[in-house]
Amino acid sequence: MRWVVDKVDVVVVGAGASGLMCAATAAYRGKRVLIIDHANKAGKKILMSGGGRCNFTNMDAAPKHFLSDNPHFCISALRRFSSQDFVDLVDRHGLDYVEKTPGQLFCEHSAKDLLDILMTEVEWSGAELKLNTKIHSIDFQDKQTIVKTSQGDVTCESLVIATGGLSIPTMGATGFGYDIAKQVGHDILPTRASLVPITVQPDRKAQLAELSGIACDIAATANGTCFQEPMLFTHRGVSGPSILQITNFWQPGEALNINLVPTLSSDDLTTVRQNTPKKSFEGFLSNLLPKRLVELVKTEFPWLNDRSAQTSNDQIDALYQYLSNFDIAPNGTEGYRTAEVTLGGVNTSEVSSKTFESQKQKGLYFIGEVLDVTGWLGGYNFQWAWASGYCAGQYV
Known part of the structure; x- marks a missing residue:
């Protein structure tokens, strides 16, 4: 069934960790938000990570635990949305979690419990989610962006790319985010499989x-x-x-x-x-x-x-x-087939560390793994997803 939405404030491409966080944050601010994903289920990597229990943050998360060609880029977001901030969020929902090794927090029962919290936040915020939806093209105009999809067309003022990297293609990973970045002239730093x-x-x-x-x-x-x-x-x-x-x-x-x-x-x-x-x-x-x-x-x-x-x-x-x-x-x-993350990505020197808006295209934002920011093993990459998603959600 096709749908047609004349206009929303924000379109978030990608229903993963950073995309769900960004969408809920923006919608709580009163923005009309639409999340689009080509997969048949949201948060697939969340569900399979940590052996199905998701190491969702690390209480020791600090800039030193992240790799980037621009190492200062992550500092602002990690300060504005800390590990404790995310723990406070899941505590409000009563998530049962355990600290396996110092700082590393896992769901006590199942990663599904965490995904349920994120989906609840999306629902409470009023953001809409459309799955099984492929994007055919994106047309950037002066004051709006037109997103043409398999389910119809939508226009927005802010477009957020939260598509992740190339790791685990069986979960639906593609290079779509890099393609959009290249479309507006962004530099893509060499990518390779890591935590592999x-x-x-x-x-x-x-x-x-x-x-x-x-x-x-x-x-x-x-x-x-x-x-x-x-x-x-x-x-x-x-x-x-x-x-x-x-x-x-x-x-x-x-x-x-x-x-x-x-x-x-x-x-x-x-x-x-x-x-x-x-x-x-x-x-x-x-x-x-x-x-x-x-x-x-x-x-x-x-x-x-x-x-x-x-x-x-x-x-x-x-x-x-x-x-x-x-x-x-x-x-x-073993390559992207089993890699937990993708090193490299959109050059952060061309993205605002405060708002995550592209310096090449007004109204375009990049968050999460698609950026050239990669954390160590141990919950750091999820914390980057929460932090970048939350901070961008304040400005879209």
Whole structure:
């Protein structure tokens, strides 16, 4: 069934985290707001994130946790709408949530509880939502914008692009937001998949596949940045928090250091020989690493099950170098198919950090992931969605 709306104040393209927040905020101000999305359901990425429980913010969210070619851009919005501001919102609705690790808040039961809150806010504010609606074209005129869709045409004074990035195309992700930005002359900074598992070279893949499903605490370092968190071995390579985090800073072809024993030094291994000469290094490592991983190490160092007193300094040094520079032979990443975010995007130097309005086209706004602002893993990207959506909603 086609619909025709002669005019609204605001059209928000994208019914995700930032779009829903922006729409409700603007509608509460008395604006007539229409949200358009080509998907059949709002908030799909919200529902699938965090294993279906959505890590919806981080109480420690600060500008240092975000990457951008223009690092100062995010400061204003994060100050004007903080993590506590969002917690206050969900508290008013009685959301049950838990703090899994310091600062990281997850829905206690289901991400659907959070989406229900956002949809309730949209309903209470009076904003309208139209799903299964494709946009054919956008025509920017002097004082209004004409949006031609599969369900009819609508004109508006403010058009908000909240379409996200390219990550997880099965959830409906497209490059539509970048196309609109290019249409009015915006610079798009190079995009790539991030917060994403790393794949390994074919020869190494066969070896590491034997470890699929096991996890261990490691330190992953690239380009001077280090994350000490768990790593998970998969059938295709490695994943887990430390790996996802480091992909914000590492690109294929660059050096990547994986330290399986970040709490140990070479001297610590020498001390093991000194203090427990009758015990083996295999026994010592078994208290630090999963058994299957120790078995892999033994294929490189068959003497591991000998008494430590029999080992030489050179053997200990070689073992430490192997463990602290564990070669996963990285090949690339799994790409947008499983990436949580898209690095790069609309150049924020061409967007107001106060209003989120384009400096190229009056009445055009960009919020959320479509912008060149990417957070660390741990609820930071959702906080950016809430903050940018809320702040833009004050001005559209």
